[in-house]
Amino acid sequence: MTIRKELFSAGGVPAVRWTPADDATDRPLILIGHGGGHHKTHPAVLHRAHHFVRSGFAAVSVDVPNHGDRPTDDHLQRMATEIRTRADSGEDLAPLLAAFHARVAEQTVGEWQAVLDHLEYGPVGYWGVSLGCGLGVPFVAAEPRVRAAVLGLGGASAPASAAAAARITVPIEFLIQWDDERIPRAQSVALFDAFGSVDKTLHANPGRHGDRLPEHELDSAVRFFTRHLTPP
């Protein structure tokens, strides 16, 4: 399958969509949130996007503020630097990560909604871990077009994230890296417990925060989105 990549912008925010080159039919869309320090066409995003397109979906990814082709935001840049410094020294990251996610989500929830408006899709799925989870939780809570979400590598470190998770009622597949050195396991479990969804499932795999997720989790995400976004 030849995959078409289209760069576009919505409300001035740079984004990219992947679809089959020879298939203009209306497919369910998966919005992929990229990780911290990454961007909309990072290899990890591209790998998932291509897999989703080969599995019957369209995929879209958006540069987060202070990432990719976005201008530098001095405040976010300072916060990101401090997060890296604290991570390297083994300090508790939770409060700073929560503040960072909350600050960025103030922009991204509306930006990602504008991307969906621009593309005019029907049912949408969301896939995001780490930064993609921190920003995904408030987005999925706010956006009714999102009908199912794969989230993970994130925790309920702040009351605000637990409260947003509680407003989510769509099916959730939640990933934990079992040896995550950044997100305490108890905080990950607390976020899983906080989701208001009746249909939620937790997948834990051995590995640290930055380790590659097992490939079978991508297959599982496809099966999950197919169940919830594709008419039987």
Added chain:
Amino acid sequence: MTIRKELFSAGGVPAVRWTPADDATDRPLILIGHGGGHHKTHPAVLHRAHHFVRSGFAAVSVDVPNHGDRPTDDHLQRMATEIRTRADSGEDLAPLLAAFHARVAEQTVGEWQAVLDHLEYGPVGYWGVSLGCGLGVPFVAAEPRVRAAVLGLGGASAPASAAAAARITVPIEFLIQWDDERIPRAQSVALFDAFGSVDKTLHANPGRHGDRLPEHELDSAVRFFTRHLTPP
């Protein structure tokens, strides 16, 4: 697909095999361990067996001592009654369950190996939760023909079960019922942690011990066994 059901016995132990009626080719075999108080053709076993056969496998199930078509074993019967009584009164079941599983596994490990000898299959998968996990852990640890196992709804309540789990190195998909009132979550997690396997994944879903597992877990088991038992 028409499914053929063959009752047979191996070493005097009653068993059943399911295969496609019109396909005599050598398929990978899934041995399904039944739950406590159930038997080899309990609806929950039958549902999984048919799904496995429709997905490219053969399936086999064996009556556990004091279950199904096996004669009554007074000692096991008394233990089972005491487990039910304690469960109803909300007492800690772990020590008694561990003793029960150890006592039954003394017989079933050899019996199930005799079933595999009788059937002369190549790669074998094992699927079992609850009693099927308590008996499955020592079986999978002892039997090199088992190349992958789905286990769950069981805990590392006794040093013997953690030690057997540590000897297991084949891929494991491990299920936890997140609201299990019989197996404390920490004991389930301890069993998952005890497996010696590099490739292991934990799936947790909301629900109590006896609640029906989500159907997507059966689909996941098929994908798991296909990855590990079927040549690419």
